[in-house]
Amino acid sequence: MTIKRIGWLLAIISVSSGLAFAELSINAEVVHTEADGNKVIITLTPVPNASSYLIQKSLESGEWVSVIETRDLEFNTNIENDISTRFKVTALDVNRNVLAEAVSEAITTEAKWFNIKRLNRFIALILISGIILYYITRARLNKKIYLRPVAGLQAFEEAVGRATEMGRSVLFVPGIMDLDQVETISGLIILGHVAKMTARYEADLNVPVSRSLVMESGRETVQASYISEGRPDLYSQDMVHYYTDDQFAFAAAVDGVMLREKPAAVFLQGKFYAESLIMAETGNSIGAIQIAGTGSPSQIPFFVTACDYTLIGEEFFAASAYLGSDPKLLGSIKGQDIVKAILMVCIGIGILFETFNVHFFKNLFLGS
Amino acid sequence: MGKFTNFLEKLDSLDRRVIFLIIGLVVLIPLLIPLGLPIETTNLTEDAFYAIEDLPANAKVLLSFEYGPSSKPEIHPMAVSVLRHLFSKGNEVVIMCLWPDGLFMANEALELVAHDEFKLEYGVDYVNLGYRPGNEAVIKGITKSFEANFSVDSRGIPISQIPIMQDVQTARDVDFIFSFSAGYPGAIEWVLYAGDPLQVPVSSGNSSIQVNQLLPYVKSGQMKGVIAGMPGAAEYETLLIQKVEGKEGLLVNKAHALLPNFKENRDATKFMDAQSIAHLVIVLFIILGNISYFVKRKKQQKY
Amino acid sequence: MYIGILGAWVAVFLTLSILSYLYKDNVFYKLSEHIFVGVSAAHWATIAFWNQVQPNLFGRLWPQAEVAALEGFNKFWYGIYHVLHVLFEKVFPEETINGVLYRGIGDQPQNLSYLIAFILGVFMLFRLIPKIGWLSRWSLAYVIGMAAGLRLYGYMSSDVIGQIHATMLPLWTGNLGESINNIILIVGVLTGLFYFFFSVEHKGALKIVSRIGIYFLMVYFGASFGFAVMGRISLLIGRFNDLIEYSGKQYGFATPILLLIMVAVLILSGRKEKKNKEAEA
Numbered sequence: 001m002t003i004k005r006i007g008w009l010l011a012i013i014s015v016s017s018g019l020a021f022a023e024l025s026i027n028a029e030v031v032h033t034e035a036d037g038n039k040v041i042i043t044l045t046p047v048p049n050a051s052s053y054l055i056q057k058s059l060e061s062g063e064w065v066s067v068i069e070t071r072d073l074e075f076n077t078n079i080e081n082d083i084s085t086r087f088k089v090t091a092l093d094v095n096r097n098v099l100a101e102a103v104s105e106a107i108t109t110e111a112k113w114f115n116i117k118r119l120n121r122f123i124a125l126i127l128i129s130g131i132i133l134y135y136i137t138r139a140r141l142n143k144k145i146y147l148r149p150v151a152g153l154q155a156f157e158e159a160v161g162r163a164t165e166m167g168r169s170v171l172f173v174p175g176i177m178d179l180d181q182v183e184t185i186s187g188l189i190i191l192g193h194v195a196k197m198t199a200r201y202e203a204d205l206n207v208p209v210s211r212s213l214v215m216e217s218g219r220e221t222v223q224a225s226y227i228s229e230g231r232p233d234l235y236s237q238d239m240v241h242y243y244t245d246d247q248f249a250f251a252a253a254v255d256g257v258m259l260r261e262k263p264a265a266v267f268l269q270g271k272f273y274a275e276s277l278i279m280a281e282t283g284n285s286i287g288a289i290q291i292a293g294t295g296s297p298s299q300i301p302f303f304v305t306a307c308d309y310t311l312i313g314e315e316f317f318a319a320s321a322y323l324g325s326d327p328k329l330l331g332s333i334k335g336q337d338i339v340k341a342i343l344m345v346c347i348g349i350g351i352l353f354e355t356f357n358v359h360f361f362k363n364l365f366l367g368s
Numbered sequence: 369m370g371k372f373t374n375f376l377e378k379l380d381s382l383d384r385r386v387i388f389l390i391i392g393l394v395v396l397i398p399l400l401i402p403l404g405l406p407i408e409t410t411n412l413t414e415d416a417f418y419a420i421e422d423l424p425a426n427a428k429v430l431l432s433f434e435y436g437p438s439s440k441p442e443i444h445p446m447a448v449s450v451l452r453h454l455f456s457k458g459n460e461v462v463i464m465c466l467w468p469d470g471l472f473m474a475n476e477a478l479e480l481v482a483h484d485e486f487k488l489e490y491g492v493d494y495v496n497l498g499y500r501p502g503n504e505a506v507i508k509g510i511t512k513s514f515e516a517n518f519s520v521d522s523r524g525i526p527i528s529q530i531p532i533m534q535d536v537q538t539a540r541d542v543d544f545i546f547s548f549s550a551g552y553p554g555a556i557e558w559v560l561y562a563g564d565p566l567q568v569p570v571s572s573g574n575s576s577i578q579v580n581q582l583l584p585y586v587k588s589g590q591m592k593g594v595i596a597g598m599p600g601a602a603e604y605e606t607l608l609i610q611k612v613e614g615k616e617g618l619l620v621n622k623a624h625a626l627l628p629n630f631k632e633n634r635d636a637t638k639f640m641d642a643q644s645i646a647h648l649v650i651v652l653f654i655i656l657g658n659i660s661y662f663v664k665r666k667k668q669q670k671y
Numbered sequence: 672m673y674i675g676i677l678g679a680w681v682a683v684f685l686t687l688s689i690l691s692y693l694y695k696d697n698v699f700y701k702l703s704e705h706i707f708v709g710v711s712a713a714h715w716a717t718i719a720f721w722n723q724v725q726p727n728l729f730g731r732l733w734p735q736a737e738v739a740a741l742e743g744f745n746k747f748w749y750g751i752y753h754v755l756h757v758l759f760e761k762v763f764p765e766e767t768i769n770g771v772l773y774r775g776i777g778d779q780p781q782n783l784s785y786l787i788a789f790i791l792g793v794f795m796l797f798r799l800i801p802k803i804g805w806l807s808r809w810s811l812a813y814v815i816g817m818a819a820g821l822r823l824y825g826y827m828s829s830d831v832i833g834q835i836h837a838t839m840l841p842l843w844t845g846n847l848g849e850s851i852n853n854i855i856l857i858v859g860v861l862t863g864l865f866y867f868f869f870s871v872e873h874k875g876a877l878k879i880v881s882r883i884g885i886y887f888l889m890v891y892f893g894a895s896f897g898f899a900v901m902g903r904i905s906l907l908i909g910r911f912n913d914l915i916e917y918s919g920k921q922y923g924f925a926t927p928i929l930l931l932i933m934v935a936v937l938i939l940s941g942r943k944e945k946k947n948k949e950a951e952a
Contacts, residue, residue, distance in 0.1 A: 049580055066687060067533045072426065077535055098752030104589050121828050128827070146867050177552070179811060217811060229920035245719075246711030247551075248438055252689070252704045259696045273551045274439075277899065285384075301892035302899065312888065314867040337870045343835060344864055350839030351857060357841070367828070382803070388693045395907055399915060437891045441909025442902060449794060468718045501723045505821065521777045526778065560825035564833060576902035580895045587856075588837030598905035639908045 040087075040107070045075045047091035054090040065090055084108045109260065117367050127342075132335030139331030147333065152291060152309030153322050159289045160197040161332075163164070163264035169204035170194065171263040173254060173279065174218060175270020175294070176247055178211045182317070183295045187270030188214070188221050189320035194267055196223035199234055207240040207295050208257060210250040215242045251275035255282045268292040268307070272299045279305035293319060377667070379660040387653065394649045398641035405641050412579075412586065413463035413603040415593025416571045420453055420544065421611070425618050428460045428536055432558065436469030439550035439575050444473060445636035446573035451481040452471040452630060453608050455488060456623035460532055462542065464518065465499040466506060466553045471522060473548075480633075485626050490523075491530045498522030503553040507561040510539045540566045549574040555582055560592050573600065598643055598653050601636035609634075679922040683929050687911055691933060697940065699933055723760060728792070731785040733763075735775035749774050859887040904951050 027234045032145065044053055046137050056064040067087070067334075079085040084106040091099040099277060108120075115324065140186060141146055146253050172194055174187035198205040207222065209215045218240040226235035243253040258266070266283040268276070276299040284288045284306045292303035293311030303310040311319050321329035346365075353361040423429065431450065435443045454461055463470045463478070473494055482488045497518040500506045509517040514537060520526050527533045536542060541560050547570070549555040555572035563570035575581060576597030583592040595604050611617060612627050629668050688703035733752045743751050752774050755763040765774050791810040797803045838860050864949040866875070866884030873881040918926035 066534065070426075077537070077541070118828075121824070124832060125823075125827060145870060146872070148872050150869070172780070179814050182819075185815065213795075213811060213814065214816045216795075216807065244708050244712035245715035246707075249707040249711035253708045255692075256696075256701065272901075274575070277771050277903075281673070298577050298895050298899075301857060301896040304892055305896070314869075318869050334870045340864055340868065343831070344861055344863050347835055347838050347857070347861065350835070351842060354839050354841040355843060362836060365832050365839070367832070385694060391904075391907075392911075395904065395911055395913075397909065399865070399911055402887045439906070441912070443904045468722065470672045499722065501719075501727065504825070508821070517779075557825075564825075576898040576905065579896070579898050581893060584834060584837070585829075587835060590837075597901050598908070599901065639905070639912065640909050642911075643901070643904055645900065646907075650900055650904075666908060 008180050020344045040079055040109070041074065042077065042087060042089075044089060046073060049093050050091040050099050052092050052201055053092045054092060056088045056090070058086045058088070074274070079107075091098065120364055120367055127340050131338050131342075132332050135335035135338065136328050136331030139327035139334065142327075145330045145334050147318070147322060147330070150311070150315050150318065150322060152293075152311050152315070153319060155289070155291055155309045156194065157197055157321065159265035159267075159291055160194065160203055162289055164201040164203040168264035169206050169261055170198050170253075170265045170267070171258065171261070171283075171288070172207045173207065173266040173270065174209060174214060175268075175272055176210045176250055176275060177271040179213045179217060181271045182209075183271035184214060185305055186295070186317050186320055187293075188217055190269045191218060191260045192221045192225050192325065193320070193323040195216070195222040196229050199226045201228035201230040202231075202234065204259065206238050206257065206263065208250070208254055209240060209242055210247075211316075212242060212244055215240055240365050247273060247275050248320050251278045254279050258286055258288070262286050262290055266290045266304065269311075269319075270294065272296055277302035277306065283307070373663055376656070376660040380664055381655055386462070388650065389458040391646060391648050392423075393497050394645050395584075395642045398645050399556060399639070402638070402639045403641045403645075405644055407602050407606045407637060407640060409566060409603040410600075410606055412594050412596055413600045414596050414607065415586070416573075417604060417607045418571060418591070419592035420450065421457075421617055423457070423459060423544055425458050426453070428462060428532070429454055429464045429544045430539065430542070432462055432547045432549075433465040433470030433474040434461065434467045434516045434554045435473060435548055435550035435575070436467055440473065441635075441639070442575050442597050442601070443548050443550055443573055444477065445634070446595045446604060447473065447477045448633075448635070449483055449608055450546060450573065450595075451477055452485070452550075452626075453604075453611075455481060455486045455493070456608070456612060456620060456626075457618040458620045462497065462536055463493040463495065464506075466498040466503060466557075467550075468499050468501075470497075470548075471499045473667075475522070481628075484621055485629060489525065491525070491534060495527075495530050496533050497527070497573070504557040504561050507539075507553070507557055509650045511562055511566055513538055517577050533663070539568060542568060544568070545570045549573070549578065550575045551578070554578070555594075556585070557589070559585050564590060571595075573604075599640060602634070602640045605630075605634040676922055679917040680925045683914060683917050683925040686914060687926075687929055687933055690910075691937065694937065697937060699936075723791075726779075728785055728789060729763065730776040730779050731782045731788065733775040733778050733779055734781050738774050739765050742775075757910075793843040858883070865886050871923070 008041075042055065047053075052069050054069045056068045057067050057077075057079065058064055058339070062142045067302045069092075085108070086106050087104040088101065089104075093099055135145075160170055172191055174191055175184050177184050179185065195205060197203075205222065206220055209218055221238055222239055223232075223235050226232055243250050257263075258279075259282065265285075266279075266288045268279060268283070269292070272279075272294050273296065274317060276294070276296075280292060280302055290307035291311075292302060292307040293316035294303065295313055295316055297313065300310065300312055304312075318333050320326075321333050350362050350365070353359070411602035420429070431447075433447065451461065463474050464475055476641075478494065478496060482490075482494050486493075488494060497514070498521060500517055502509070502517075506517055514533065515527055518527055519571070521530060539545070545562060545568055547555045547556055547558045549558075549572055555574055555578070556571050558572070562568060569592070571592040571594065572582065575596070575600075577593055579596040582591060582594050586594055595601060609627070609630055612619065612623050612630060616623070685703050685706070686697035689707075692700040693698055703924070717762050733749060736749065738749065752763055753765070756774070765772065765775065767773070791813055793805040794810045797806045838857060840857060842854060842857070843850050843852075844853065862880050862884035864884070866881045866888065868881075871877065914926045918920075918924060
């Protein structure tokens, strides 16, 4: 929904002067070379004996306000779009006597609707979204989609079953971040599947969270799972409970729960930061079967070392498609695979061209 | 040989508290009896240092504080060193915080460097805009307007009345962005929402754990070097002292007078002995642990 | 002075309490854990309200304005503020400066579009009323949709296209070392990407490619682990440094005294536990 603020302007204010009362000439030129800006570059021609230049700009009221006093002959400033603005340059000597003064013509910048420099990004976005949507549609039309087996996913049911046999609880941590992180959403989808299993096996489920919004969504998810398994009587709101937003305080609280309740199965599924190792290490020390999943690359190593199974990066996002059979998720996985294949081909072509010192292809991916 | 094999086997089932105790001791002893091990600088830190070093005298630098007390030992020494570096060159500094605790960290660093050491004027040489909630939305916001996001600074002064902010209306108007980051939001968000779209150079000082994730951005040029954890901070301290001692590049007069102070108060360098010895012991543990694992496996295969 | 010493004692006590967890779960750890959770929950709630809701929501709806100068809609609008002021004086302050009455919070420009955020926030509170609790889903939908929109371009531009651009490297640059580096990087990216292909069976030659990909990932994980250990040791050094500082006379020998007390308590409680177990047996 963001309207790209477009419009860029280059104003060249030439203060041509010689002696104290030299005649000045000013040029103001508008050049739309870059989008997303209302930037003005002011260039001055030097005035002999000037120690500094005071630049002012006009407000809508006609009043002049100071922008900068500088010794530089070129500098940047911004003006508001769609407002006619003029710049006044005053050359001052060491005693602050006015040597010369000049006023630019009125200049106006405007926002543009389309940033041509981002055309490649726009095409890529359309292409990627289009491919994913196409495969989602295909999946909905009951076209079969093959997914290779992922180690760790089969262990979900086994872990919940083991907890039931041992008469201990299942602990599920959906990360420490809010709902604006895709990992949290993925974690909650997986929570839905795990909650179905705990409802089936009548195992205790404990879900500590560190964000209020996640608590609300978590409660809805778990409740929906218990209802869909026909066991609303087993559901209680307290299954999903909030501790604190603070990262390490939350880790300390979860550690405490692990040490005292000794859950038999621990699921760490979501966005984690430095607390990941603290939790996984404690889970390991109490002998729980641990299944972790995260998209945070820097935390995966700790899960790999301290947990029994780890869903690495995209495996974690794909897990929700594996655990359920929602065509939307299955289709999007296939679509993403195709996008990855296209990107790999692009990289290959780019490498070939670069090896032969031809740069046009790589430059297609330039931009900001 | 048999005894050694037995020892290795026992290592596998060693009480973890013994390991905790050993690590505790190897960290504690060098803190009490410093060894003064030399510090070698690496490319990652040098890239960050020279990116700042190459800025002209009138450059304005935006520093963002995204860490709190829990990561202070790693990142705070970097913040102090980078501030010393910038003020030594006469650069102007605009500070903002995306973590609430970042404000306290920024104030502490400014109190030491800007106020006590360089005796600079608030609002003219530097400003602390304070904390604003909103994570990357704030970064995106300041690419359009500082005033819309920070109507007042951390002292409650309207930013329209702060001299240094007169020609800094958006993030585009700064010459360099440096993020001191311990997580989210942090360095990556600065690259994604300010550095790349505005083409303003970005660098960062990070907790060690994040460094690997940032390397692709450094390799691609989207980020100008990284100060990696406490060792990176120690390297930066070393580079800064070398610069001031050798009178290299831009240097304000005050900087040379402050050299004894820089040498005396360098926390990261002071802690590096403990860090290096602890690393050495951990490497030993890993090697012994692996040998023990393989010995045990070999024995199990025999039966 | 005394506050500083007291602060040092509290800091030392809490640090040692948390570190005592390395020995085993005990009363000191439990106490510090509960203090930590409670204090941080209150700290975050306070920050969220006084840094976000009050200045950024109420402050945008009702920025400070001179009451006498209000007219038209704003007169009515600030009338609502006045009612809120009567009900919650601290949150909605009014002040008189030089005999002139001002209403409102801060000096950010008025922006009534924040009413949408306000309404969505109120919807979240409807959770407490089951009949209309479903309205809170609208707020959640906004949060998720906004985040996806905000991040989509950044990730695609910098992480996807920017990184593809950076991976298009020549296989031969004229410099052997650089060329080898490029080849390693390219093989790593392509095989790593292939490992995350889910709709193709990884068998035969594809299995080898996928295996190479996971080896690259393992190297990355190993390096990350090394960095993490480095970070943890740094943090430990920071805490130890404080403990050393607080063991001095100026802080009343806080560290050694508290350490001795805690060790004594742990030994005594350990013995008691042992006795109890023996009695049970």
